[in-house]
Amino acid sequence: xxxxxxxxxxxxxxTGWLLLLPALMLLALVFAYPIxxxxxxxxxxxxxxxxxxxxxxxLGNYVRMVGDGRFWQSLWITTIFTVIxxxxxxxxxxxIALVLNESFRGRxxxxxxxxxxxxxxxxxxxLSWQWIFNGEFGVWNDILLRLGILQEPINWLxxxxxxxxxxxxxxxxxxxxxxxxxxxxxxxxxxEDLYEAHxxxxxxxxxxxxxITLPMxxxxxxxxxxxxxxxxxxxxxxxxxxTGGGPAGSTEVVSVYIYATVMRYLxxxxxxxxxxxxxxxxxxxxxxxxxxxxxxxxxxEGV
Amino acid sequence: xxxxxxxxxASKKVKSLLMAVILFVSSLSLVMMAVAQQQPIRLTMMLQxxxxxxxxxxxxxxxxxxxxxxxxxxxxxxxxxLREDLYTTAFLLGDSAYDLVYMDIAWVPKFAAAGWLLDxxxxxxxxxxxxxxxxxxxxGSYEGKLYRMPFRSDGGMLYYRQDLLEEAxxxxxxxxxxxxxxxxxxxxxxxxxxxxxxQGQQYEGLSAMFVEILxxxxxxxxxxxxxxxxxxxxxxxxAVNFLKQTIAERVSPSGVTSYQEEEARRVFQSxxxxxxxxxxYVWRLASExxxxxxxxxxxxxxxxxxxxxxxxxxxxxxxxxxKTTRHxxxxxxxxxxFASPEAQKKFILESGFVPSRRSLFTDPELVAAYEYLPDLxxxxxxxxxxxxxxxxxxxxxxxxxxxSAALTNQRTPERAMEAxxxxxxxxxxx
Numbered sequence: 001x002x003x004x005x006x007x008x009x010x011x012x013x014x015t016g017w018l019l020l021l022p023a024l025m026l027l028a029l030v031f032a033y034p035i036x037x038x039x040x041x042x043x044x045x046x047x048x049x050x051x052x053x054x055x056x057x058x059l060g061n062y063v064r065m066v067g068d069g070r071f072w073q074s075l076w077i078t079t080i081f082t083v084i085x086x087x088x089x090x091x092x093x094x095x096i097a098l099v100l101n102e103s104f105r106g107r108x109x110x111x112x113x114x115x116x117x118x119x120x121x122x123x124x125x126x127l128s129w130q131w132i133f134n135g136e137f138g139v140w141n142d143i144l145l146r147l148g149i150l151q152e153p154i155n156w157l158x159x160x161x162x163x164x165x166x167x168x169x170x171x172x173x174x175x176x177x178x179x180x181x182x183x184x185x186x187x188x189x190x191x192e193d194l195y196e197a198h199x200x201x202x203x204x205x206x207x208x209x210x211x212i213t214l215p216m217x218x219x220x221x222x223x224x225x226x227x228x229x230x231x232x233x234x235x236x237x238x239x240x241x242x243t244g245g246g247p248a249g250s251t252e253v254v255s256v257y258i259y260a261t262v263m264r265y266l267x268x269x270x271x272x273x274x275x276x277x278x279x280x281x282x283x284x285x286x287x288x289x290x291x292x293x294x295x296x297x298x299x300x301e302g303v
Numbered sequence: 304x305x306x307x308x309x310x311x312x313a314s315k316k317v318k319s320l321l322m323a324v325i326l327f328v329s330s331l332s333l334v335m336m337a338v339a340q341q342q343p344i345r346l347t348m349m350l351q352x353x354x355x356x357x358x359x360x361x362x363x364x365x366x367x368x369x370x371x372x373x374x375x376x377x378x379x380x381x382x383x384x385l386r387e388d389l390y391t392t393a394f395l396l397g398d399s400a401y402d403l404v405y406m407d408i409a410w411v412p413k414f415a416a417a418g419w420l421l422d423x424x425x426x427x428x429x430x431x432x433x434x435x436x437x438x439x440x441x442x443g444s445y446e447g448k449l450y451r452m453p454f455r456s457d458g459g460m461l462y463y464r465q466d467l468l469e470e471a472x473x474x475x476x477x478x479x480x481x482x483x484x485x486x487x488x489x490x491x492x493x494x495x496x497x498x499x500x501x502q503g504q505q506y507e508g509l510s511a512m513f514v515e516i517l518x519x520x521x522x523x524x525x526x527x528x529x530x531x532x533x534x535x536x537x538x539x540x541x542a543v544n545f546l547k548q549t550i551a552e553r554v555s556p557s558g559v560t561s562y563q564e565e566e567a568r569r570v571f572q573s574x575x576x577x578x579x580x581x582x583x584y585v586w587r588l589a590s591e592x593x594x595x596x597x598x599x600x601x602x603x604x605x606x607x608x609x610x611x612x613x614x615x616x617x618x619x620x621x622x623x624x625x626k627t628t629r630h631x632x633x634x635x636x637x638x639x640x641f642a643s644p645e646a647q648k649k650f651i652l653e654s655g656f657v658p659s660r661r662s663l664f665t666d667p668e669l670v671a672a673y674e675y676l677p678d679l680x681x682x683x684x685x686x687x688x689x690x691x692x693x694x695x696x697x698x699x700x701x702x703x704x705x706x707s708a709a710l711t712n713q714r715t716p717e718r719a720m721e722a723x724x725x726x727x728x729x730x731x732x733x
Contacts, residue, residue: 048413048694049694051416051418052417052418064729067729070704244382244384246505246506247504247505247561248504248704249704263391263392264387264696265694265697266417267697
């Protein structure tokens with residue numbers, strides 16, 4: 001210690017740490033404390049059965065989770081929701097980004113409009129979609145009936161399979177623009193020269209897309225997937241407002257189940273355990289994605 | 304500079320000035336406190352918009368009688384669960400924004416077990432308690448203590464088409480077997496498309512409906528004292544089998560597994576159905592001008608298996624007092640006023656809901672407006688409670704999931720009820 005302080009390098013290190021300290025403390029307060037607290041709480045039973053007093057149970061809550069069919073079902077629904085929503089958002093987002101990257105009249109306006117769904121509050125959008133998919137007065141039924149696709153109205157949010165599809169549709173509408181804007185930033189960083197050289201070599205537009213555009217925007221694609229995965233895996237507001245998890249639990253994503261466990265059943269210990277596991281799943285997937293991202297960045301830098 | 308300032312502060316002139324200021328400020332705060340004490344007490348209560356208007360009338364009357372108390376009604380969401388969650392949030396945060404809790408009977412065990420409500424057992428006199436329907440008092444109690452003042456009652460029952468039954472020479476059915484037999488006969492004759500409609504969707508109404516059938520087959524859901532679970536017993540399985548039978552024998556439409564109260568009411572009111580299980584609110588709507596079954600239906604207690612008795616799921620709303628209220632006496636005064644015969648009568652004449660006092664079911668003025676009230680008393684006297692256990696919300700969700708799985712043929716009744724019983728036992732062990 002005293003040796004390290006005597007060297008200039010050592011002193012600089014110490015100053016560096018001192019300067020970092022406020023930021024680290026803030027991070028600890030904002031992130032580490034709640035996470036550790038949730039983990040600590042998850043080792044206790046604290047519910048109406050114990051008069052809301054914490055009773056130590058060790059890993060009892062985690063054992064209970066293994067046999068909790070409703071938790072696994074909600075995890076499965078969340079996975080379906082996330083995979084379908086993110087995949088479609090990526091494809092549509094890429095298409096929109098390619099269009100917005102071309103120069104045409106009113107491009108600035110189009111770009112502004114494209115970001116609007118993302119900027120609106122989710123609860124408001126969820127309410128609007130609830131009315132769009134309303135069985136009796138909904139616009140969506142009206143359009144399909146007029147086109148002759150449907151013979152009689154469908155209660156979109158009343159049927160298990162359709163309700164999940166409807167919430168996914170609403171999520172896609174809202175967040176595709178976010179993906180598009182991220183990808184657009186990536187597209188703009190690609191030099192025009194590359195395409196020209198490639199075209200002179202006789203490449204078709206599809207080949208340029210596959211061999212230049214895709215690899216060059218791969219970092220942005222991965223960032224978009226990362227963000228979207230984290231958001232959709234924890235989705236709450238959209239589903240809670242549109243369906244509340246129903247009908248018959250068919251749209252009950254993990255966050256909605258956790259909300260019910262904590263707010264409706266007052267099962268705080270078990271709710272904390274659910275939060276911890278969901279958090280760990282999220283961290284694991286994000287870590288994998290971050291690893292892939294750094295590999296992809298290394299590759300593009302190598303070009 | 305510094306010293307000078309201290310010396311200046313110590314001088315006599317300044318000292319007396321300081322004294323005067325202190326005196327002035329303290330006397331001012333005393334006056335303000337006195338004024339504050341003369342300000343009326345403010346009580347708050349949240350409830351759904353549809354009941355706000357008729358209740359506002361009662362508030363006006365109450366405030367006229369008690370000028371020192373003001374009641375502020377706060378408009379909450381229509382969805383019952385959302386209002387329950389809002390109250391829950393307020394209580395979890397500690398200092399509740401609400402003094403009075405306008406609460407569903409199903410919230411009582413949870414709110415009471417969490418320690419959020421004031422025990423009003425000693426405030427409601429025994430002889431006064433006797434005028435209330437026993438189911439309402441029991442449903443408002445948790446572990447022997449009363450936490451909720453009954454305001455308006457509710458109970459499930461059987462609606463039947465009097466005209467069709469009379470025409471075919473049948474008396475209204477008492478047993479499940481008679482219900483099936485009459486239905487099939489009338490359906491075969493082409494008098495009605497369907498025999499019986501009920502609430503089969505996976506939601507709280509499914510539990511309420513099942514409590515009645517379960518009672519009618521002599522079964523048990525959860526014993527609140529011993530926490531014994533009876534969902535996997537033969538009686539409970541027989542109850543599920545009866546419900547499945549109504550669908551299998553085409554007495555009930557297969558779509559009944561997605562019905563709530565309104566879906567059932569609509570088909571019954573259109574005149575295509577002989578029997579329906581529903582709540583009292585239907586009576587008023589089905590008796591309105593233009594209703595195809597106006598004056599052509601009757602009500603009676605729910606059917607049951609031969610050898611057992613009828614059960615009506617106890618529902619209804621009442622008023623609890625938040626433990627955090629700073630004015631428990633004023634709050635009780637208000638709750639007692641809402642539950643008083645005069646206030647209830649006025650509210651019911653306005654809104655058509657069901658009273659929680661026995662004497663009002665035979666009140667001439669009320670019977671003149673709602674002729675079904677005496678029959679309704681007979682129905683509600685057979686009330687059965689959903690288990691008054693703290694974890695009711697969870698237990699009900701478990702039952703709904705597995706009962707729905709059995710009704711939609713995803714599991715056999717035996718396997719579904721075994722799983723439901725197992726999960727319920729796990730739930731109550733903790």
